[in-house]
Amino acid sequence: MYTLKKSLGQHFLTDENMCRQIVDALPVKEGQQVLEVGPGGGAITKYLLEIPGIDFKAIELDTEKVEYLEKTYPAIKGKLVNESILDAKLPFDGQFRLIGNFPYNISTQIMFKVLEWRNQVDVVVGMFQKEVAVRIASDKGNKDYGILSVLLQAFYKIEYLFEVHENCFNPPPKVKSGVIRLTRLEQPADIASERKFFVLVKTAFNQRRKQLRNPLKPLFDKEVLQDPIFTKRAEELSVADFAALSHKMI
Structure with a gap:
C-alpha cells in the first residue's frame, strides 16, 4: 500500500461514483x-x-505513489512522470486536456501553470478546495471575485460543476471541495499584452477596497485617470473592462 503525506496536501478520493463523475x-x-x-x-x-x-500521461511528485501505481495498474507503465507539475515542461506536442484532484496546497499555482500552457491546454477539469473553485468561477460584484477569477476568465469559460463532500475522501479534509471545468475561449479577452494585463489585475486587487485611481496611479497618465471607471473598486470591473484598460496603460 502507500502512506498519506500531509506535506503534499494528500487527501484521497474514495467515492467511486464521484470518481466516475469527475x-x-x-x-x-x-x-x-x-x-x-x-x-x-x-x-x-x-x-x-x-x-x-486516448494518449494518457500522469504527473506525480510522490515516488512512493508512482511505484504503487505501476504495481497496481500495469497499463500506466511508461505514462508516469515523477516530478512536480510546477516544475514540469509541456508533456505533449500539440493540444491536450488536463484533469486532476489537485493538491489543495498548490492548486492556485497549478492554475497559473495552466495559464502558462493555455495555448495547448483547451479543457481543464479539476477538483479544488471549494472556496478556491468558487473564487475562480465568480463574476464581478462578488466578494470572491479576484485576481484568479479575472486572469482565468480572460482565456477560459469557467463552469462550477458540483460540490464534493468531505466524507468522499480518506482522510476527510476539514473543508468541502468543488469541481470546475475550464474551456478555452475561441475569442479570448483583447488584452494589450500578458505582462500589462497581469500587472494591472494584480495591482488593482492588491488594494481591492480602494477606488482604482489610488492603486493604479503609477500605471496611467493623469488624463486617463480622470475616467469615471477609476472611481470604482476592482471587484466592480468585468474582465472586458480590465482588458480595455490594459490598452490605456503607460
Missing part, C-alpha cells in the same frame, strides 16, 4: 492527449486508463 466531466474523443495531475492512489486514474484511444 472523469465523465472531461470531454474526450479518440486521439485526445490527456494529462492527469496528482494521481495519488489512482482513484480517477483507473477510469482514465479505461478510456479507449
